[in-house]
Amino acid sequence: MRLLLPLLLLVGCPSAADPVVDPIDVSIAPGCSWAVSSHCGLPWPDARWLQEDPSTATGFRLAYEASGMPANIDGDQLDPTEYARFDGFSPAAQVLTAFPRPIDTTDLATRDRFDRSLEEDSPTVLVDLRTGERVPHWVEIDARWFDGNDPARTDLPVILYLRPAHRLEEGGWYAAALRGLSLEDGTPAPT
Numbered sequence: 756m757r758l759l760l761p762l763l764l765l766v767g768c769p770s771a772a773d774p775v776v777d778p779i780d781v782s783i784a785p786g787c788s789w790a791v792s793s794h795c796g797l798p799w800p801d802a803r804w805l806q807e808d809p810s811t812a813t814g815f816r817l818a819y820e821a822s823g824m825p826a827n828i829d830g831d832q833l834d835p836t837e838y839a840r841f842d843g844f845s846p847a848a849q850v851l852t853a854f855p856r857p858i859d860t861t862d863l864a865t866r867d868r869f870d871r872s873l874e875e876d877s878p879t880v881l882v883d884l885r886t887g888e889r890v891p892h893w894v895e896i897d898a899r900w901f902d903g904n905d906p907a908r909t910d911l912p913v914i915l916y917l918r919p920a921h922r923l924e925e926g927g928w929y930a931a932a933l934r935g936l937s938l939e940d941g942t943p944a945p946t
Contacts, residue, residue, distance in 0.1 A: 795823040797914075798852040798931070800844040811842035813926055846923040850881065850892075850931045853912035854944055859937045863894040869920045878935050879917055884928040891920035 806818035819835035826832045863879060864872035871877055872892045881890040897914035917931055936944035 796825055797912075798850065800848055800850070805843065808842070813842040815842055817841045817843070843926070846925050846927070848923070849919065850917035852915050852933070854915060854936075854938070855912065857896055857913050857939045858915055858944055859939050859941070860894060860896065864892060866893050866895075869893040872920075878933065880932040880934070881917055881919060882930050882932075883924070884930055885924075890923070890929065892917050893920065894918070 804817055804819050805815040807814060808816035817835075817838045819838050821832060821835055824833040824835055862871075864870070864877065869891045872879060872881065872894075873889050877889075879892065879894055881892045882888070883890055895916045895918065897916065923929060933944075938944055
């Protein structure tokens with residue numbers, strides 16, 4: 756399975772009436788994504804780690820950047836070398852992303868109600884890019900964040916999982932989208 760997180764840009768030509776705006780620094784650390792600045796390894800899986808390789812069955816090989824790998828408590832980063840033998844992500848993978856605080860899950864698909872993910876107004880969408888069909892899934896917040904975590908701490912990211920209700924297709928291409936999410940306090944989730 757390869758997962759793409761789509762980026763849509765609306766590009767237009769400025770007119771003389773448009774205000775002058777100072778440039779915005781959009782630089783990111785190597786191995787990191789603009790989509791989740793709080794955690795370099797997310798979103799995961801992500802096609803940014805696929806490198807073309809005609810010698811594999813899929814035509815790709817995983818190519819994680821060492822600088823984007825997680826580190827242990829001593830600051831030693833994982834070595835990505837072993838992952839280079841894989842030609843994509845597991846069809847049993849789930850989608851992970853992070854937010855600064857817990858998301859309000861009231862309106863999201865759950866294990867008991869994953870059909871919510873197939874509804875037109877679902878805040879989370881997982882799509883098979885070959886067929887255009889939505890993939891049923893449910894959403895969970897990583898329970899470890901709540902397990903003994905001091906709610907006053909705001910420095911720990913909250914991992915959000917999109918878990919497919921069935922195994923994805925070998926060699927398939929999928930995209931995930933999140934829209935209209937709110938934090939538990941009702942404020943819009945950062946994008």
